[in-house]
Amino acid sequence: MPSSHTPSALVVAFDDDHAVANAGLALTATLTERLGVEAVVDELVDLGDRPGAHRPGRKVLTLLHAMVAGGDAIDDADVLRTGRTQEVLGHRVMAPSTLGTFLRSFTFGHIRQLDRVAETLLARAWAAGAGPGTQELTMDVDSTVCEVHGHAKGGAAYGYTHRLGYHPLLASRADTGELLHLRMRTGSANTARGAERFVNELAGRVRRAGAAGPLTLRGDSGFWSGKVLDACRRHGIRFSITVRQTKLVKAAIAAIGEDAWTDIDDPDRGAAQVAETALAGKAGGRLIVRRTRLVGAQATLWPDWRHHAFVTDRAGTAVALDVDHRRHAVVEMGQAHCPCERRWLSRGRVA
Numbered sequence: 001m002p003s004s005h006t007p008s009a010l011v012v013a014f015d016d017d018h019a020v021a022n023a024g025l026a027l028t029a030t031l032t033e034r035l036g037v038e039a040v041v042d043e044l045v046d047l048g049d050r051p052g053a054h055r056p057g058r059k060v061l062t063l064l065h066a067m068v069a070g071g072d073a074i075d076d077a078d079v080l081r082t083g084r085t086q087e088v089l090g091h092r093v094m095a096p097s098t099l100g101t102f103l104r105s106f107t108f109g110h111i112r113q114l115d116r117v118a119e120t121l122l123a124r125a126w127a128a129g130a131g132p133g134t135q136e137l138t139m140d141v142d143s144t145v146c147e148v149h150g151h152a153k154g155g156a157a158y159g160y161t162h163r164l165g166y167h168p169l170l171a172s173r174a175d176t177g178e179l180l181h182l183r184m185r186t187g188s189a190n191t192a193r194g195a196e197r198f199v200n201e202l203a204g205r206v207r208r209a210g211a212a213g214p215l216t217l218r219g220d221s222g223f224w225s226g227k228v229l230d231a232c233r234r235h236g237i238r239f240s241i242t243v244r245q246t247k248l249v250k251a252a253i254a255a256i257g258e259d260a261w262t263d264i265d266d267p268d269r270g271a272a273q274v275a276e277t278a279l280a281g282k283a284g285g286r287l288i289v290r291r292t293r294l295v296g297a298q299a300t301l302w303p304d305w306r307h308h309a310f311v312t313d314r315a316g317t318a319v320a321l322d323v324d325h326r327r328h329a330v331v332e333m334g335q336a337h338c339p340c341e342r343r344w345l346s347r348g349r350v351a
Helices: 025-035 037-044 056-068 074-081 085-089 096-104 108-130 195-209 226-234 247-254 296-301 318-326 328-335 339-347
Strands: 137-143 164-166 169-173 179-183 215-219 237-242 271-279 285-293 306-312
Touching: 025 037, 025 056, 025 085, 025 108, 037 056, 037 108, 056 074, 056 096, 074 085, 074 096, 108 179, 108 195, 137 195, 169 195, 179 195, 195 215, 195 226, 226 237, 237 318, 247 271, 247 285, 247 306, 271 318, 285 318, 306 318
Parallel strands: 137 215, 215 237
Antiparallel strands: 137 169, 169 179, 237 306, 271 285, 285 306
């Protein structure tokens, strides 16, 4: 293979019309090459004199490509060393034992270095045409639980799931699903811990990356607090955040007159209606309430109205805002299991 080979210059040809295993790696390799992932990691990640510190870029690339190929543990990175796969990827593939040594050398501070890598690559990708530009950017924020196993996992703890793991915060772009920001937290962290700082960091990151248009943030009740809403207001971010059923919220809902409710089409839940009121205080704003109940033969199972409410400062009708807010459930479903992180952290024996 010529020394000048690059993934973007690769021509894929087949003498068989059937599927080829892991052929999609060529696309990933082209993207990582054009973004300069290896050089960025080598520049920004410094493990000092720790084991595995040399050439971190090719180690990160090996991990990325192994996960894309469906790797279920660090040992599965060996799939990249079969045949001429290494030539297609355009970088030297590192051995699983080397990857384990590399990952075990990371402290929390080194993880923050990877955070800088992620922001740099996001800015490069958006500058190449993948960014929102001046269009509105809707960001979905949530937390997830990444289960791990073993007794040498730094920061792993038992949380509300009663399983050993981590409890990171994540933010994703609503229209593409791409990850915008991630903040690692111990497994026992309260759902709302660090939420305000996370929003501050998220706002700065997307602006530096090139998002020049309006920003909107959607979140669940873990992000409902006066501090988070104040952070949104400081950064000019419109918000749509689920509220908890506190006494104040229940009182506001109870005060809504029966003539204020509008029927909506919600066939999976029976009868459904939406209404609007206001919630006072720093954690308040427009309070959009959706209520549902079973009808017909199933009504005896749950005859009463069930309420779901969120606060927002966005323009639009209550019905339209309710529909949009419910799309946040997509990110919750996508982050519920966090499979790549769970597999590699639990079975890879990474401290």
